[in-house]
Each structure stands twice: as C-alpha cells, then as structure tokens.
Amino acid sequence: MSRRGVAVIAAGFCTLFIAFGIRYSYGLILPYMLTSLGISKTEAGMIFSAYFVTATSLSPFFGFLCDRLDSKHILTIFVAILGIGALLMSQASSVLQAALFFAVAGIGHSACWAPVVTVVMRWVKPQQRGFSVSVVDLGTTVGIATWSLLIPVIIANGGWQAVWVWLGITALAVAALNFLCIKSHPPTPAIPQPAAQPAGPAPSLRDTAKTIFRNDRFYLIGFSYLLISFSILIPFTFMTSFAIQNLTLGYAVASGLLVVIAASGAIGKLALAYLSDRTGRIKIMMLCGLLTATGAALMAYANGFAALLAAAVFFGIGYGSLWAIYAASARDLFDKQCAGAIIGLWTLFHGVGSVFSPILGGWLIDTTGGYYWAFMLAVASSLLASLILLPLLRTEAMVRAEAMA
Numbered sequence: 001m002s003r004r005g006v007a008v009i010a011a012g013f014c015t016l017f018i019a020f021g022i023r024y025s026y027g028l029i030l031p032y033m034l035t036s037l038g039i040s041k042t043e044a045g046m047i048f049s050a051y052f053v054t055a056t057s058l059s060p061f062f063g064f065l066c067d068r069l070d071s072k073h074i075l076t077i078f079v080a081i082l083g084i085g086a087l088l089m090s091q092a093s094s095v096l097q098a099a100l101f102f103a104v105a106g107i108g109h110s111a112c113w114a115p116v117v118t119v120v121m122r123w124v125k126p127q128q129r130g131f132s133v134s135v136v137d138l139g140t141t142v143g144i145a146t147w148s149l150l151i152p153v154i155i156a157n158g159g160w161q162a163v164w165v166w167l168g169i170t171a172l173a174v175a176a177l178n179f180l181c182i183k184s185h186p187p188t189p190a191i192p193q194p195a196a197q198p199a200g201p202a203p204s205l206r207d208t209a210k211t212i213f214r215n216d217r218f219y220l221i222g223f224s225y226l227l228i229s230f231s232i233l234i235p236f237t238f239m240t241s242f243a244i245q246n247l248t249l250g251y252a253v254a255s256g257l258l259v260v261i262a263a264s265g266a267i268g269k270l271a272l273a274y275l276s277d278r279t280g281r282i283k284i285m286m287l288c289g290l291l292t293a294t295g296a297a298l299m300a301y302a303n304g305f306a307a308l309l310a311a312a313v314f315f316g317i318g319y320g321s322l323w324a325i326y327a328a329s330a331r332d333l334f335d336k337q338c339a340g341a342i343i344g345l346w347t348l349f350h351g352v353g354s355v356f357s358p359i360l361g362g363w364l365i366d367t368t369g370g371y372y373w374a375f376m377l378a379v380a381s382s383l384l385a386s387l388i389l390l391p392l393l394r395t396e397a398m399v400r401a402e403a404m405a
Contacts (some may be wrong), residue, residue, distance in 0.1 A: 011181035016139030019112035045362030050099035054106035057349015082108025083171025090164035134273035145262035230353030258286035265320025281329040289386030291318025300375035
C-alpha cells in the first residue's frame with residue numbers, strides 16, 4: 001500500500017476515534033450531568049436522541065455525496081462541526097440547551113462514517129475489505145477506551161464541562177489532519193480491472209435510488225441494522241449509571257467497564273472481521289447479535305462486579321466488529337458504485353433505532369424503578385436482529401460462489 005493509502009487509513013482511524021469518543025463519552029459524563037442539570041433518565045435519553053436525530057437524518061445525504069465528491073472537504077468541515085458541538089456542550093445549563101448542542105455534534109458526526117469507510121474500501125483489495133475497515137474501525141474502540149480512562153481524571157480536576165472542552169479541541173485537531181491526509185481515490189485503481197471493462201460514469205442519483213430500493217437485501221440488512229443499533233445504545237447509555245446506583249460501584253470502576261468493552265471489542269473486531277472475509281458477512285453479523293444479546297442478558301441479572309465484567313466482555317466482542325462488517329457487506333452484496341449510498345442509507349436505519357433506544361430505555365427505568373426491563377429489551381432486539389438475516393445466508397453463498405467463478 002502507498003504512503004498516501006496509509007495516511008488515508010490513519011486519518012480515518014483518528015476520525016472514528018473522536019467521533020465515537022464523543023458519542024459514547026456521553027454515558028460516562030451522564031452521572032454528573034444528571035445531578036448538575038437535575039434531569040431524569042428519560043430527559044437524559046432525549047438529549048442523546050437529539051444527537052442521533054441529526055447524525056442519522058443527514059447520513060444518507062453524505063453517503064450519496066461521498067460517491068461523487070471529494071471526501072477531504074466533507075471530513076474536514078463536518079469533523080470541525082463535531083468539535084464545535086462538543087465545545088458547546090460544556091456550556092449547557094438545561095435539558096433544552098444540551099439537546100440543541102448535542103444535535104450540533106450530531107450534524108458533524110453524520111459525515112464521519114460513510115465517507116470514511118467508503119474511501120478506505122477504495123484503497124484495498126476485495127479480500128482485505130473486512131479486515132482493513134476493521135483496522136480503521138479500531139478507532140471507535142480505542143476512542144472509547146482512551147476517553148474512559150481520561151474522563152475520570154478530567155472530571156476530578158475540572159468537572160464534567162472540561163471533558164467536553166477536551167473532546168472539542170481534539171475534534172478540531174482531527175479535522176485539520178483530515179485536510180492534510182484524506183484523498184478520495186488512489187491515482188490508479190487499487191484493484192486491477194479487466195482490460196475490456198473500463199469504469200463508466202457514476203450512475204445518477206435517481207438510478208442509484210432505484211437500484212437500491214428495489215433490492216430486498218437492502219431492507220433485510222437495514223432492519224437488522226436498526227434492531228442491533230437499538231439494542232446496543234441501552235447498555236452504552238445506562239450501564240455506568242446502573243453500576244453506580246444499583247451495584248454501588250465507584251465511578252472509576254464503573255467507567256472502567258467501558259474500557260473492558262473497548263478492549264474486548266478490539267479483539268472481536270479483528271478476529272470476527274478476519275473470519276467474515278473467509279466465511280461471509282451474514283454469519284458473523286448473526287453471531288455478533290447473539291453475543292450482544294448475551295452481554296445484555298448478563299447485565300440484566302448482574303448482582304456484582306464479576307457478573308457485570310463478564311457482561312462487558314461478551315457485549316464488547318459482539319459490538320466491536322458490527323459496523324465494519326455491515327459496511328463491508330455493502331460492497332460485497334451490492335453494486336460497488338452504490339456502496340457509499342447504501343452505507344449512508346443504512347445509517348438512517350441505525351439512527352431510527354438509536355433515537356428511540358435511549359428514550360424508551362430511560363422511560364422503562366423511570367417507570368419500573370430498575371434497569372432489568374431496559375436491558376432485557378436490548379436482549380430481544382439483538383436476537384431479532386440476528387434472526388432477520390437468516391434468509392440472506394443462501395443468497396450470500398451464491399454471491400460468493402459467483403465471485404470466485
């Protein structure tokens with residue numbers, strides 16, 4: 001791989017590092033925001049949902065754009081907006097302000113996934129897509145682990161507002177890195193093309209939409225994406241508060257569980273993505289759903305640190321490789337010229353699940369007075385996300401056989 005290709009992958013890693021660091025730091029900062037702002041769990045869920053409303057409503061637009069425009073400018077401008085949203089969060093003094101400011105961060109995040117994975121997949125061979133995207137996607141788990149370690153220290157010395165300031169400054173630095181390193185296309189095709197098959201012009205937006213929306217695979221994977229997105233947000237939003245309030249664990253210990261999720265997620269990300277390159281994406285996506293369901297079930301029944309630690313490991317392994325494998329399937333099972341648009345549209349499914357998950361989870365906790373039913377809802381959603389993919393097992397086997405012929 002060329003030096004520019006390595007630079008693209010490095011910039012993509014850093015982009016996901018800060019994008020998902022900002023997203024999942026909210027759950028770590030939440031115990032302090034609950035007290036400082038005087039908000040309920042439902043209101044806390046509404047703040048998180050505001051982020052996903054903007055992050056996902058705009059993602060399909062950027063999915064289409066990254067197939068047609070220079071991703072350097074997209075990733076520079078919108079990562080900067082992500083940083084501005086984080087800086088604004090440090091000034092929030094009410095539920096409304098926090099929701100509006102986190103929505104600004106969501107606007108920035110909307111351009112951080114589809115453009116990154118689409119650009120990276122252009123620079124690698126087909127048999128390396130799952131693993132290469134997972135290497136870039138390590139930025140998500142490294143980001144979660146890094147900020148999980150830093151946040152308790154920052155809060156102890158500067159309060160929860162200081163965390164948002166540091167997150168914002170880091171995002172602005174990554175925006176500058178993207179401007180210097182990102183290049184949408186390699187100078188020559190990363191994959192040798194058949195001599196008689198020159199690449200044609202990109203299809204029009206209308207033709208792309210027709211191709212996508214008439215394909216049953218798009219909807220099956222999309223609804224699976226929605227369900228798995230719904231399920232993982234409940235543990236990420238409320239696990240730290242559960243550990244502190246119900247299991248009376250210290251904040252440092254509770255936040256350390258996210259480090260465990262990130263570390264096990266990194267292992268799962270590389271191992272399962274490597275397997276998906278050889279056995280197929282659908283099988284591994286189904287396995288991920290079963291693992292996250294197991295982790296959420298263990299959280300529901302956890303009565304001490306050991307049980308919650310085991311839950312974090314199972315959940316982390318399943319969660320770790322999800323996004324990279326779903327993204328790689330867009331390039332494997334669909335026309336490559338539509339890959340960016342499909343990833344962007346799937347992010348809309350992801351957003352629907354993510355918007356309703358924190359609100360419904362928070363409402364269940366407020367209503368029942370405990371976390372059990374919220375975690376069990378995550379279990380049910382994860383299992384359904386796996387089951388809905390069953391019809392695609394045979395389809396994927398046929399596609400792989402045709403590709404090898």
